[in-house]
Amino acid sequence: xxxxxxxxxxxxxxxxxxxxxxxxxxxxxxxxxxxxxxxxxxxxxxxxxxxxxxxxxxxxxxxxxxxxxxxxxxxxxxxxxxxxxxxxxxxxxxxxxxxxxxxxxxxxxxxxxxxxxxxxxxxxxxxxxxxxxxxxxxxxxxxxxxxxxxxxxxxxxxxxxxxxxxxxxxxxxxxxxxxxxxxxxxxxxxxxxxxxxxxxxxxxxxxxxxxxxxxxxxxxxxxxxxxxxxxxxxxxxxxxxxxxxxxxxxxxxxxxxxxxxxxxxxxxxxxxxxxxxxxxxxxxxxxxxxxxxxxxxxxxxxxxxxxxxxxxxxxxxxxxxxxxxxxxxxxxxxxxxxxxxxxxxxxxxxxxxxxxxxxxxxxxxxxxxxxxxxxxxxxxxxxxxxxxxxxxxxxxxxxxxxxxxxxxxxxxxxxxxxxxxxxxxxxxxxxxxxxxxxxxxxxxxxxxxxxxxxxxxxxxxxxxxxxxxxxxxxxxxxxxxxxxxxxxxxxxxxxxxxxxxxxxxxxxxxxxxxxxxxxxxxxxxxxxxxxxxxxxxxxxxxxxxxxxxxxxxxxxxxxxxxxxxxxxxxxxxxxxxxxxxxxxxxxxxxxxxxxxxxxxxxxxxxxxxxxxxxxxxxxxxxxxxxxxxxxxxxxxxxxxxxxxxxxxxxxxxxxxxxxxxxxxxxxxxxxxxxxxxxxxxxxxxxxxxxxxxxxxxxxxxxxxxxxxxxxxxxxxxxxxxxxxxxxxxxxxxxxxxxxxxxxxxxxxxxxxxxxxxxxx
Numbered sequence: 001x002x003x004x005x006x007x008x009x010x011x012x013x014x015x016x017x018x019x020x021x022x023x024x025x026x027x028x029x030x031x032x033x034x035x036x037x038x039x040x041x042x043x044x045x046x047x048x049x050x051x052x053x054x055x056x057x058x059x060x061x062x063x064x065x066x067x068x069x070x071x072x073x074x075x076x077x078x079x080x081x082x083x084x085x086x087x088x089x090x091x092x093x094x095x096x097x098x099x100x101x102x103x104x105x106x107x108x109x110x111x112x113x114x115x116x117x118x119x120x121x122x123x124x125x126x127x128x129x130x131x132x133x134x135x136x137x138x139x140x141x142x143x144x145x146x147x148x149x150x151x152x153x154x155x156x157x158x159x160x161x162x163x164x165x166x167x168x169x170x171x172x173x174x175x176x177x178x179x180x181x182x183x184x185x186x187x188x189x190x191x192x193x194x195x196x197x198x199x200x201x202x203x204x205x206x207x208x209x210x211x212x213x214x215x216x217x218x219x220x221x222x223x224x225x226x227x228x229x230x231x232x233x234x235x236x237x238x239x240x241x242x243x244x245x246x247x248x249x250x251x252x253x254x255x256x257x258x259x260x261x262x263x264x265x266x267x268x269x270x271x272x273x274x275x276x277x278x279x280x281x282x283x284x285x286x287x288x289x290x291x292x293x294x295x296x297x298x299x300x301x302x303x304x305x306x307x308x309x310x311x312x313x314x315x316x317x318x319x320x321x322x323x324x325x326x327x328x329x330x331x332x333x334x335x336x337x338x339x340x341x342x343x344x345x346x347x348x349x350x351x352x353x354x355x356x357x358x359x360x361x362x363x364x365x366x367x368x369x370x371x372x373x374x375x376x377x378x379x380x381x382x383x384x385x386x387x388x389x390x391x392x393x394x395x396x397x398x399x400x401x402x403x404x405x406x407x408x409x410x411x412x413x414x415x416x417x418x419x420x421x422x423x424x425x426x427x428x429x430x431x432x433x434x435x436x437x438x439x440x441x442x443x444x445x446x447x448x449x450x451x452x453x454x455x456x457x458x459x460x461x462x463x464x465x466x467x468x469x470x471x472x473x474x475x476x477x478x479x480x481x482x483x484x485x486x487x488x489x490x491x492x493x494x495x496x497x498x499x500x501x502x503x504x505x506x507x508x509x510x511x512x513x514x515x516x517x518x519x520x521x522x523x524x525x526x527x528x529x530x531x532x533x534x535x536x537x538x539x540x541x542x543x544x545x546x547x548x549x550x551x552x553x554x555x556x557x558x559x560x561x562x563x564x565x566x567x568x569x570x571x572x573x574x575x576x577x578x579x580x581x582x583x584x585x586x587x588x589x590x591x592x593x594x595x596x597x598x599x600x601x602x603x604x605x606x607x608x609x610x611x612x613x614x615x616x617x618x619x620x621x622x623x624x625x626x627x628x629x630x631x632x633x634x635x636x637x638x639x640x641x642x643x644x645x646x647x648x649x650x651x652x653x654x655x656x657x658x659x660x661x662x663x664x665x666x667x668x669x670x671x672x673x674x675x676x677x678x679x680x681x682x683x684x685x686x687x688x689x690x691x692x693x694x695x696x697x698x699x700x701x702x703x704x705x706x707x708x709x710x711x712x713x714x715x716x717x718x719x720x721x722x723x724x725x726x727x728x729x730x731x732x733x734x735x736x737x738x739x740x741x742x743x744x745x746x747x748x749x750x751x752x753x754x755x756x757x758x759x760x
Contacts, residue, residue, distance in 0.1 A: 028069045043064075045534050085533040086533070094140075096140075099138050125137070142247055144246075146277055150280050153282050154281055178230045181491060200293065203227050203230070204498070205266075205295060207226075211511070212511055223259070224507060225245075225248075228242065228244070229242055276292050278290050318339075319339070331472055339480035342480075417429075420433070431462055435482075437747060438462065443495050444743050459485075582621060584650070590650075632647055712728065713725060
């Protein structure tokens with residue numbers, strides 16, 4: 001660890017020697033497990049992992065210091081801990097900026113105190129418009145990425161993961177990672193020298209504004225700029241630990257189109273990385289190499305997309321893909337832009353291109369809605385659905401109900417496909433459910449390229465259906481952009497590598513760092529630097545979990561509260577052991593021929609019960625274990641060489657003692673429902689329904705863990721007494737191919753001809 005940190009102190013070796021002395025001091029006289037540095041790192045790791053405030057942590061430090069022996073070396077002040085950790089943090093730059101975002105005071109403007117064009121001073125003005133010299137008006141906090149990339153390669157574990165692509169073979173026709181996408185392969189094709197070195201980095205840049213005060217006011221906005229490295233495996237690259245903060249543009253106002261002034265600093269370093277940075281040490285291969293990097297994509301919230309990209313995100317040209325061909329219409333009464341006419345994305349001879357029903361409206365009783373008087377007047381002006389025109393009375397204006405009204409109890413935003421099962425007409429809810437399925441499919445971890453054409457055509461048809469039932473003001477640019485999502489997946493790979501959710505979670509953490517409302521950016525920078533030091537130390541110290549990578553409950557090495565094993569032997573009733581043993585046997589392929597043979601044996605021994613399948617199954621459950629043991633023993637004693645060792649062990653049975661655990665990682669409460677009466681697989685909308693009142697399999701209480709999946713049960717609003725089964729998406733990305741991570745071939749709802757359903 002000290003060798004890896006030495007690069008920070010080439011110009012100040014005295015500070016490095018002080019760090020070594022601090023690292024070697026025991027926590028107290030006679031302590032052999034912790035040094036001062038390791039104790040600080042462990043406590044601060046816990047603080048950052050659970051989001052503990054500085055005030056609470058300072059109080060705990062004082063209490064912890066009172067519990068230690070006299071003359072201990074544990075700091076009791078937060079300031080002392082941050083000073084110690086700052087020795088391990090990488091450096092950052094504080095660059096002054098013009099208040100009007102005109103320039104950065106660097107290079108030729110380094111010695112200026114005001115910008116000649118706008119005339120604003122470098123220094124902050126007081127309330128009396130007096131310059132407060134020494135306090136800059138605006139600051140850019142810059143975290144150079146090159147030293148941070150060098151540190152990543154100095155970690156044995158991280159450097160190994162950064163080259164996992166060289167040892168991984170993709171599946172033809174499937175998109176599992178951005179490395180499988182055409183955009184990644186285009187870089188490899190155009191620059192083969194870059195592709196030949198697997199350690200060269202592929203990056204994405206994300207930018208968005210945050211309010212550091214964690215409120216809904218827009219008066220203050222600072223902008224973090226982050227980089228993510230796509231060379232890492234899918235389960236790591238989008239985690240907080242590897243989302244690198246490179247810039248923090250201070251507020252109070254957002255940079256807008258002048259963000260390029262600030263990005264110029266980062267672009268220079270990215271250009272250096274493209275040309276190559278020498279002297280980077282790879283701890284996994286134990287060699288120096290020349291590091292290169294390329295920026296593949298920029299990732300932004302759509303409202304922030306226009307500034308870094310140079311595209312407009314409003315008006316007639318709001319769609320960055322269609323550009324001038326958006327078919328946008330300006331609504332005179334609603335004062336909005338409406339993006340309709342999605343029929344043009346259908347094949348030429350599709351029936352929806354020749355024949356489309358008129359637009360409908362949507363009535364919502366109370367609450368925020370886009371179906372208002374102005375939207376209805378726009379429909380009247382365009383000559384569509386005159387029966388939905390507003391009726392003006394003496395005291396109020398009445399909007400006739402449309403095909404999809406919602407009551408107050410029905411205006412939920414969760415479980416939308418289930419909610420609308422009995423709340424909307426059949427043809428309307430089918431269109432919405434198909435749209436929900438589209439978003440579920442497009443967010444899968446594994447994308448089958450062969451199914452993308454069908455996804456695109458289904459989406460366009462769905463948008464055409466929605467145009468029949470919803471008002472024009474509903475179709476803003478965000479609804480229109482869904483028509484281009486399949487194109488983005490086809491070019492760039494799975495969606496979860498480029499959506500904003502990981503960056504939004506990281507920005508939430510940054511906002512939690514603010515302890516002083518007067519200096520929010522300074523608090524963020526200080527806490528982020530301390531976290532960098534902790535993450536660096538966690539690579540080299542034992543018993544420390546990384547802060548930015550949450551542990552999975554499925555990890556057998558995880559040390560999660562509530563899942564610790566208590567190895568206490570207990571005696572299990574023999575009947576329970578027999579049922580568990582039978583379950584194991586019935587799910588072993590080598591035992592299958594013996595099960596078939598035993599059932600034929602029972603039918604021959606009891607010919608009167610031959611057609612009574614339930615009686616045969618009960619007799620099989622009771623007698624199979626003893627019969628199987630005798631059968632295997634006979635084969636062992638025979639002269640034909642006996643049987644396999646696996647069958648011998650299975651026939652031997654279970655021990656009477658097992659290991660007891662205080663708790664288990666299980667998938668909820670188990671409840672067996674009768675298959676023939678209590679289960680409906682794939683109803684007309686593609687759901688699985690169960691009736692909890694029809695319990696079955698009472699004599700078979702055991703099941704293997706591999707046969708059980710975690711689900712939620714939601715009361716079906718359409719059929720009383722029935723519950724809808726909602727599976728939990730698998731969040732593990734280590735190449736598991738379960739039914740929740742891939743796009744299904746078809747759903748029952750795909751066969752519904754919504755075009756033939758009347759609009760009323």
